[in-house]
Amino acid sequence: YNNGGDTVYLRHSPSDTPLDSVPYDPSWGGSDDRSLERIDPAGPSDMASNFATSEAEAGATPGAQNSVFDPDETPPTLEDVTPSRDGDSLTVVFSEPVDAATVSPNAFQFEAGDAPSITAAQVAPSAPSRVRCALSPSLDTGDYTLVVSGVADSRGNVLEEGQVSFSYFVPETPAPKEVVVSEIMYAPPTASNEFVELYNRSDKTIDLGRLQIADEDRDFTTIAPPLTPLAPDEYVVLVRDTAAFAATYPSVAFFAPDGWDALNNGGDTVVDPRGPSDRPSNFASSTAPDGATPGAQNSRFERDTAPPQPTFAEQTDSMAAAVVFGEPVQAESIQPSAFQLEGTTVTQVVLSADSIAHLSLSGRPTASTVVVNNVRDLVGNQLTQATLPFARQPTPDTLVINELLFDPLAEDFDDRPNQVEYVELYNLAEYPVTLNGLLLTDRPTEEGTADTIRAGRRRAVAPGGFAVVAAAPEGATSVRQSQLAAAFPEAPLTRDSVAYLPVDATQLGLRNDGDLVRVHRRDRAVVAAVDYVPDWHAAGLAETNGTALERISPTADANAPDNWTSSTAPAGGTPGATNAVSLAPPDDAPEAASLRIRPDPFSIEQDGATRIQYSLGEVPNLVRVRIYDARGRKVRTLEKARLAGRTGELVWNGRDDAGDRVRIGPYVVLFEAVRAEGGTITQRKETVILARPLN
Numbered sequence: 001y002n003n004g005g006d007t008v009y010l011r012h013s014p015s016d017t018p019l020d021s022v023p024y025d026p027s028w029g030g031s032d033d034r035s036l037e038r039i040d041p042a043g044p045s046d047m048a049s050n051f052a053t054s055e056a057e058a059g060a061t062p063g064a065q066n067s068v069f070d071p072d073e074t075p076p077t078l079e080d081v082t083p084s085r086d087g088d089s090l091t092v093v094f095s096e097p098v099d100a101a102t103v104s105p106n107a108f109q110f111e112a113g114d115a116p117s118i119t120a121a122q123v124a125p126s127a128p129s130r131v132r133c134a135l136s137p138s139l140d141t142g143d144y145t146l147v148v149s150g151v152a153d154s155r156g157n158v159l160e161e162g163q164v165s166f167s168y169f170v171p172e173t174p175a176p177k178e179v180v181v182s183e184i185m186y187a188p189p190t191a192s193n194e195f196v197e198l199y200n201r202s203d204k205t206i207d208l209g210r211l212q213i214a215d216e217d218r219d220f221t222t223i224a225p226p227l228t229p230l231a232p233d234e235y236v237v238l239v240r241d242t243a244a245f246a247a248t249y250p251s252v253a254f255f256a257p258d259g260w261d262a263l264n265n266g267g268d269t270v271v272d273p274r275g276p277s278d279r280p281s282n283f284a285s286s287t288a289p290d291g292a293t294p295g296a297q298n299s300r301f302e303r304d305t306a307p308p309q310p311t312f313a314e315q316t317d318s319m320a321a322a323v324v325f326g327e328p329v330q331a332e333s334i335q336p337s338a339f340q341l342e343g344t345t346v347t348q349v350v351l352s353a354d355s356i357a358h359l360s361l362s363g364r365p366t367a368s369t370v371v372v373n374n375v376r377d378l379v380g381n382q383l384t385q386a387t388l389p390f391a392r393q394p395t396p397d398t399l400v401i402n403e404l405l406f407d408p409l410a411e412d413f414d415d416r417p418n419q420v421e422y423v424e425l426y427n428l429a430e431y432p433v434t435l436n437g438l439l440l441t442d443r444p445t446e447e448g449t450a451d452t453i454r455a456g457r458r459r460a461v462a463p464g465g466f467a468v469v470a471a472a473p474e475g476a477t478s479v480r481q482s483q484l485a486a487a488f489p490e491a492p493l494t495r496d497s498v499a500y501l502p503v504d505a506t507q508l509g510l511r512n513d514g515d516l517v518r519v520h521r522r523d524r525a526v527v528a529a530v531d532y533v534p535d536w537h538a539a540g541l542a543e544t545n546g547t548a549l550e551r552i553s554p555t556a557d558a559n560a561p562d563n564w565t566s567s568t569a570p571a572g573g574t575p576g577a578t579n580a581v582s583l584a585p586p587d588d589a590p591e592a593a594s595l596r597i598r599p600d601p602f603s604i605e606q607d608g609a610t611r612i613q614y615s616l617g618e619v620p621n622l623v624r625v626r627i628y629d630a631r632g633r634k635v636r637t638l639e640k641a642r643l644a645g646r647t648g649e650l651v652w653n654g655r656d657d658a659g660d661r662v663r664i665g666p667y668v669v670l671f672e673a674v675r676a677e678g679g680t681i682t683q684r685k686e687t688v689i690l691a692r693p694l695n
Helices: 242-248 483-487
Strands: 008-012 017-022 036-038 051-053 078-083 089-094 108-110 117-124 127-136 142-148 162-168 179-185 195-200 235-239 310-317 320-325 339-341 346-352 356-361 369-376 382-389 399-405 422-427 439-441 452-454 466-472 498-504 515-520 526-532 549-551 564-566 594-598 610-615 622-628 634-643 647-652 665-674 680-691
Touching: 078 142, 078 162, 089 142, 108 117, 235 242, 310 369, 310 382, 320 369, 339 346, 339 356, 399 515, 399 526, 422 515, 452 498, 466 483, 594 665, 594 680, 610 665, 622 647, 634 647
Parallel strands: 466 498
Antiparallel strands: 008 017, 036 051, 078 089, 089 127, 108 142, 117 127, 142 162, 179 195, 195 235, 310 320, 320 356, 339 369, 346 356, 369 382, 399 422, 399 549, 422 466, 439 452, 439 515, 515 526, 549 564, 594 610, 610 647, 622 634, 622 665, 665 680
16 A cells, blocks of 8 residues: 555445545654554544554554554534524534435524524535535524534444524625725734734624635735624724734734735824725824724714805906815815806816815806805715805906015025015905916026016905015925015914915025016916116115115006015014005096196105096097296106006106105195097196195
């Protein structure tokens, strides 16, 4: 016989009847000059458990009782019962092979009378210690006790009665997000002590044996054996190294799926299990003393019960708008009926990036607010209604350049915070204006190219409010900690009426010898432009370094030298506030075909300039404005021939055409509106007094 294993057959020759056969293998025993002996002659001949290496001194017992002889006189015992996944059968496990002749449905009964009936019982052909019992109807969720009696082993030892209890549940199929990844230990002190925690946030009992897990390679591995329940509101922990995890968290149960791959060091802990699984805002590092909370509620758990809130709304095109939410929202709740804008209706809505609603409109919007209602976030919190400002696109009539600091004071040893370059914009409109996509450019080259600064943010400037584009270190976005706030501590930069737009300090680059500054909206249309020169500073100012150029009137000509002068603010400028040299707004607008001068009298020292406002009944082609002294001598031409509309404004700073201060006294302002073909259609004269303070 082969040393590597063989089969010994025994038969009755005349009748050709098989009597016995032993398919032995070296693993059964019988090596090193010792025989393989049968333990119980009445026991099975094809099971290693009934054979052993001879214990005889001679190494064998030929022709005598085997040295390991030990006849089986013990009946089989009931060891385990495993229900099938569908609950329509049981696998009953005995301690040893059983006699198929003693196995019948009557030998297997449930202790409870309302349990299913056992309709068939059969020994498994390949595993004679297992019996499969068919059930009708199938098991329901609950606890059961199976009673077995009259089953014998192959020697004839009969089990009088045995029982074993087990539980069964009807697995429910989880919907997406009902079982979530709740915690990830991806960078433990010991590399092998990684774990992933799952949480059942549903009211279903889930079969872990039907769940699989994988990393980004998507090589899925089954989590647990079949019919392993995960009850509602329960956690389960999946580990790589059972010994390491048990040593660190001895009281936490776990499973160790086969084929676990190491986690990349790039994850965190879930804040709200109902929230999105792909948003950084829903994850945070554990604050637990042990650094993790496997199998328990996360240390950073915070249930999201707040509805989604719109944070920004703007006009994006002539008949389009966008509403931005502070968190992802359900696409099904983003419907045209969820948005109301005065003067137009929403015809279509498209959601992008899970949180931006793009609205198609039936007409050009005229609203200053947008109403949003019945929008839900990803966990089902519903916004009943919210109203927020609606920012319209800027136009040349709404957004103007109001202040420039092109030569900031930057002395490291003067005990003053260094200034930074800035451009201040002012909103003349009675509605919010969007700053999203705003661009700044300088003077174009001969090829038509210009340096471009992307200054826009998802911000709006309020009616009568300011936006300040200021140089800042890369990545610095907080106005409170900005160098601009440090240099101008009295500036109201944190007010709602001020929008702070930091740009890279290396990009702003306002030239000290003058330059063109243009403001473009998102579609590249120019909405404001100033071609400034340093000569616009006050003539009597000895040092212009650290002093901003301020616009005297935001509605007067942006490129008129008389409409700009040096800031008189102690800090050198007024970013985010009314200009120090600004003319006070009139109490009411001038009447038709009228000329109005305010203040009158005025002084250069106290007022800086006076505002000359005109209103016409017809639209002229050209406007001409000249100023005469009391003797009728012309001292200043404010406008030679400028195209104008029905209304307008000019500024006189009390100086003549040479830039010198004129004498105090009365002066006559002669205003003429002239058609291009030569006919004067309107002429007005008004007197204004130039004064001087007595002290």
